[in-house]
Amino acid sequence: MPGATDTKPTKPLKNPCNLCQSVRAILKRPKTGQQLCKECFFHVFETEIHNTIVDNKLFNKGDRVAIGASGGKDSTVLAYVMKLLNDRYSYGLDLVLLSIDEGITGYRDDSLETVKRNRDQYQIPLLIISYKDLYGWSMDDIVKEIGRKNNCTFCGVFRRQALDRGAIMLNVDHIVTGHNADDIAETVLMNILRGDLPRLQRCTSIITNDTSEDSSGIETSKILRSKPFKYTYEKEIVMYAYFKKLDYFSTECIYSPNAYRGHARVFLKDLEAVRRTAIVDIIHSGEALSASVQANESTKLPTMANCTRCGYISSNELCKACLLLEGLNKGLPQLGIGHTTKIRRMHEAASLTSGLSSPASLSPPTAGGSAEENVKVVTHIKDLGQLATMPTLDSDNDGSLDKDNNTSEDNTPVDGWQRTVDGLPDYTAEPRGRAKGVEWKLRAKGRNFVDFCRIKVSGGQGGDGCVSFHREKFVAFGQPNGGNGGRGGNVIFEASSNETSLQHIPHTASAPRGVHGKGSLMHGHAGKDLIIKVPMGTIIREVPSPEKEKSAEDEDEELFHKSLELGETEAKDKEMSKRWVLYPRLANSLTALPEGKVNYFEEAQAWVAEEDRIVEARRAAMSKKPLLLDVNEHTEDGTQFMVGRGGGGGYGNPHFLTTQNRAPKYATRGREGQTRWLTLELKTIADAGLVGLPNAGKSTFLQAVSNAHPAIAPYPFTTLNPYIGTVDYSDSYQVKVADIPGLIRGAHMNVGLGHSFLRHVERSKVLVYVIDIAAEFGIKRKVKGVDDWTPEEDLEQDETKDDESASLKSPQDEDPNAVNAEYSQPFEDWKTLLDELEAYQPGLTRRPSMIIANKADVTEVAPKNLQLFQKLVHDEWAKRRVANSSATDNYDIKIVPVSAKYKKNIVKVTSILREIVEAEKAKESVAAARKEQREREEEEEALAFKATRRNIMNNSQNE
Numbered sequence: 024m025p026g027a028t029d030t031k032p033t034k035p036l037k038n039p040c041n042l043c044q045s046v047r048a049i050l051k052r053p054k055t056g057q058q059l060c061k062e063c064f065f066h067v068f069e070t071e072i073h074n075t076i077v078d079n080k081l082f083n084k085g086d087r088v089a090i091g092a093s094g095g096k097d098s099t100v101l102a103y104v105m106k107l108l109n110d111r112y113s114y115g116l117d118l119v120l121l122s123i124d125e126g127i128t129g130y131r132d133d134s135l136e137t138v139k140r141n142r143d144q145y146q147i148p149l150l151i152i153s154y155k156d157l158y159g160w161s162m163d164d165i166v167k168e169i170g171r172k173n174n175c176t177f178c179g180v181f182r183r184q185a186l187d188r189g190a191i192m193l194n195v196d197h198i199v200t201g202h203n204a205d206d207i208a209e210t211v212l213m214n215i216l217r218g219d220l221p222r223l224q225r226c227t228s229i230i231t232n233d234t235s236e237d238s239s240g241i242e243t244s245k246i247l248r249s250k251p252f253k254y255t256y257e258k259e260i261v262m263y264a265y266f267k268k269l270d271y272f273s274t275e276c277i278y279s280p281n282a283y284r285g286h287a288r289v290f291l292k293d294l295e296a297v298r299r300t301a302i303v304d305i306i307h308s309g310e311a312l313s314a315s316v317q318a319n320e321s322t323k324l325p326t327m328a329n330c331t332r333c334g335y336i337s338s339n340e341l342c343k344a345c346l347l348l349e350g351l352n353k354g355l356p357q358l359g360i361g362h363t364t365k366i367r368r369m370h371e372a373a374s375l376t377s378g379l380s381s382p383a384s385l386s387p388p389t390a391g392g393s394a395e396e397n398v399k400v401v402t403h404i405k406d407l408g409q410l411a412t413m414p415t416l417d418s419d420n421d422g423s424l425d426k427d428n429n430t431s432e433d434n435t436p437v438d439g440w441q442r443t444v445d446g447l448p449d450y451t452a453e454p455r456g457r458a459k460g461v462e463w464k465l466r467a468k469g470r471n472f473v474d475f476c477r478i479k480v481s482g483g484q485g486g487d488g489c490v491s492f493h494r495e496k497f498v499a500f501g502q503p504n505g506g507n508g509g510r511g512g513n514v515i516f517e518a519s520s521n522e523t524s525l526q527h528i529p530h531t532a533s534a535p536r537g538v539h540g541k542g543s544l545m546h547g548h549a550g551k552d553l554i555i556k557v558p559m560g561t562i563i564r565e566v567p568s569p570e571k572e573k574s575a576e577d578e579d580e581e582l583f584h585k586s587l588e589l590g591e592t593e594a595k596d597k598e599m600s601k602r603w604v605l606y607p608r609l610a611n612s613l614t615a616l617p618e619g620k621v622n623y624f625e626e627a628q629a630w631v632a633e634e635d636r637i638v639e640a641r642r643a644a645m646s647k648k649p650l651l652l653d654v655n656e657h658t659e660d661g662t663q664f665m666v667g668r669g670g671g672g673g674y675g676n677p678h679f680l681t682t683q684n685r686a687p688k689y690a691t692r693g694r695e696g697q698t699r700w701l702t703l704e705l706k707t708i709a710d711a712g713l714v715g716l717p718n719a720g721k722s723t724f725l726q727a728v729s730n731a732h733p734a735i736a737p738y739p740f741t742t743l744n745p746y747i748g749t750v751d752y753s754d755s756y757q758v759k760v761a762d763i764p765g766l767i768r769g770a771h772m773n774v775g776l777g778h779s780f781l782r783h784v785e786r787s788k789v790l791v792y793v794i795d796i797a798a799e800f801g802i803k804r805k806v807k808g809v810d811d812w813t814p815e816e817d818l819e820q821d822e823t824k825d826d827e828s829a830s831l832k833s834p835q836d837e838d839p840n841a842v843n844a845e846y847s848q849p850f851e852d853w854k855t856l857l858d859e860l861e862a863y864q865p866g867l868t869r870r871p872s873m874i875i876a877n878k879a880d881v882t883e884v885a886p887k888n889l890q891l892f893q894k895l896v897h898d899e900w901a902k903r904r905v906a907n908s909s910a911t912d913n914y915d916i917k918i919v920p921v922s923a924k925y926k927k928n929i930v931k932v933t934s935i936l937r938e939i940v941e942a943e944k945a946k947e948s949v950a951a952a953r954k955e956q957r958e959r960e961e962e963e964e965a966l967a968f969k970a971t972r973r974n975i976m977n978n979s980q981n982e
């Protein structure tokens with residue numbers, strides 16, 4: 024029939040592309056949520072990049088442009104798209120690929136192979152330059168020297184310079200890099216967190232070039248850098264590469280799994296999951312912020328000049344790369360990491376004294392020979408004329424910087440600490456030995472101080488049930504006999520008095536899964552419980568999962584994508600196999616079920632779904648209240664706490680046996696175990712805690728009264744972890760005393776690891792303030808990197824305090840020779856301690872306490888100081904008593920002069936300590952007895968109430 028085909032209604036297209044409407048959509052754009060077909064996606068993706076290039080006028084016709092190529096997805100897509108747009112829109116660019124070989128075996132060597140293939144595929148010339156050739160050090164060498172920490176600093180600094188040097192060799196005007204919107208948003212976040220406005224400005228501009236005074240004529244200043252992917256989402260780049268089948272290399276750098284950026288990335292991904300525009304929003308905020316910074320003329324960018332050694336652009340005398348190389352070559356790999364200004368100053372001072380002011384070498388001691396030999400560049404393009412423009416690398420390496428700069432002067436005492444004119448230690452001097460470790464530890468801001476950690480615990484998954492039938496000669500249809508799966512192992516915390524730290528706690532703990540059931544009704548074993556010992560004094564808190572929670576929408580999206588990838592039936596089968604173990608070919612028989620036959624499997628699915636619903640509801644009810652456990656002194660050794668429950672085992676097929684269905688051909692899989700994220704915080708438990716400023720003599724005192732041997736040294740923060748000693752009395756009575764690391768001003772705001780120290784004071788029954796009674800006004804307690812902290816509030820406070828009590832003003836402020844009879848440094852120290860404790864936890868200073876006036880053997884100052892100190896303390900204590908009107912501190916605080924070093928007056932101090940501890944323990948046991956009595960009474964009351972209710976109900980039933 025003519026025209027029949029025209030009139031036949033066409034089937035409506037399922038999920039049509041939002042743009043062309045004629046083809047089925049195969050993806051959802053992460054940036055906009057549009058559902059698009061492949062071709063439309065390519066079109067919008069490429070057009071957006073073209074618009075970015077044109078709107079920002081990134082290139083001029085005839086520019087020679089280097090594409091930073093690493094072989095990863097971003098740079099591969101960049102190279103492909105740049106070539107494509109250059110041809111399509113006739114940009115007239117001369118493109119080249121520029122790769123940096125950092126020398127990371129197993130990572131960069133493989134990715135460079137990909138770049139070489141890209142060179143051939145896209146017909147773009149390629150230049151590869153390596154760190155080894157430029158600097159004499161590969162990243163493998165550097166990591167061997169400095170370890171995995173901080174290696175990203177070296178890599179980042181070296182790569183930036185290497186790209187510029189490569190650009191000079193290639194004689195290009197412009198480098199394009201594959202930084203995408205996610206990278207830029209991460210950098211914006213990091214710079215905002217660091218408060219680094221100049222860097223914020225730089226990272227938000229799409230095109231940058233560093234300006235220099237160009238004193239040495241190095242051409243780096245003229246090279247422009249731009250990011251055509253500034254507004255392109257990482258996920259879209261991955262999709263583009265995937266659908267275009269581009270050849271790229273995808274592995275994480277093996278040396279950077281814990282970089283700070285990783286945390287910003289996780290945070291950003293979480294934001295993106297909630298709101299897909301978060302990435303672009305953050306970039307726009309960064310741009311707005313940097314625009315306002317530019318408008319504000321008071322924010323000055325550092326003036327750029329050239330490095331005196333290599334000529335590269337730098338805001339300091341030495342560029343960062345030269346500083347890092349100096350450290351590597353001299354065996355001081357930490358040089359240039361962290362507080363660079365201080366280190367630069369040290370380095371410059373040392374260079375001056377050792378005659379190193381002239382430009383020296385970039386090469387390691389082993390790399391000798393001429394400049395040409397040193398600059399051996401692996402290249403894949405013919406024209407290497409530009410090599411001559413590379414800065415000369417001298418092999419002269421002699422004017423060396425001594426490892427220890429402070430060894431020669433005669434004011435350096437034997438213990439390694441420079442002394443000031445008045446003979447007191449000057450803590451601003453460069454610390455040595457252990458003190459260097461302290462600096463590092465302080466810089467780590469408590470990350471390596473293991474009294475706090477996070478852990479993810481997962482109970483083991485249950486074992487699967489088994490589908491099996493009895494087989495025997497002459498028995499045609501055997502009984503179903505599949506065994507049940509075993510339950511998954513639990514994760515259990517066990518209180519242990521043998522543990523003193525959380526160092527052994529892993530980041531993740533997963534209990535083993537249950538064993539699968541087998542035929543002949545053999546049930547699987549339960550998974551073994553995973554027991555983790557935790558020290559007494561640990562507080563365990565459940566925290567929300569840092570991982571992305573899947574919303575219903577996400578799950579739908581995932582299913583949609585899966586069904587696109589696998590096809591609908593296959594995706595369904597996969598979903599089914601997550602919960603069910605099916606007998607071979609069962610699925611076929613179910614689809615071809617004759618009419619009138621009951622589908623027993625559907626019935627079984629309904630039962631199991633109902634059971635799942637109940638289990639889920641129970642789990643949700645249990646997890647409503649986050650877990651909070653306190654392993655304290657009342658907890659018995661060996662008490663166990665279940666923190667991650669194992670999943671139940673699956674049912675074997677006999678479970679589904681009914682009078683109608685005699686041969687169930689299905690069994691269920693084991694359930695998933697419970698997963699929880701926990702934080703563990705250890706608070707040392709002791710009868711008495713020694714609280715004092717650094718160097719007051721706390722450790723010396725502990726050594727004098729107990730058989731503990733803590734480290735003692737004349738520099739602050741000798742003690743970095745709490746140390747417990749036991750004072751043994753002649754009648755076998757014992758008092759546990761904790762040596763707590765020194766507190767400083769601002770500790771309550773976590774200055775100088777304040778919180779990690781203060782948390783150990785919390786659980787001491789008695790506070791023992793250790794005061795350096797020999798401290799005179801003018802003692803310098805300045806600690807590198809700690810006391811240079813001067814928050815504005817403190818300055819304000821200081822000003823008001825000065826106004827209020829002129830008597831406490833330092834006499835030296837006005838006249839160095841003046842003597843103020845009312846000023847007492849020990850009293851000021853004690854007040855600092857009280858203020859810090861009170862600010863950290865209000866009411867903490869009301870604990871029973873005593874004061875040890877240590878270093879009383881320094882007879883020139885101690886007696887005079889002690890008198891004034893006693894008077895001021897008693898006045899202050901009386902004032903506080905009136906203000907608090909609390910019964911707990913209704914006693915006079917005892918001050919005992921002691922010489923911990925020479926063990927003088929120790930017996931007196933220990934007997935007073937015992938008195939206070941005993942009184943406190945007695946108070947506690949009375950309180951505990953009262954509590955017990957109250958609980959007993961409540962229990963009896965509840966029982967009586969139940970009995971009465973039962974009687975009433977019985978009576979009413981009888982009636």
Ligand SMILES: Nc1nc2c(ncn2[C@@H]2O[C@H](COP(=O)(O)OP(=O)(O)OP(=O)(O)O)[C@@H](O)[C@H]2O)c(=O)[nH]1
Nearest residue numbers: 718719720721722723736739740741742765923924
């Ligand atoms: N003259 C004198 N010096 C003492 C006395 N007690 C301690 N010292 C000295 O003071 C310095 C510091 O002592 P530590 O016990 O390490 O001080 P700390 O309070 O534990 O210091 P941090 O652990 O850094 O907080 C050491 O050089 C001791 O020898 C004392 O009674 N008399």
Ligand SMILES: [Mg+2]
Nearest residue numbers: 721722741742
């Ligand atoms: Mg100490």
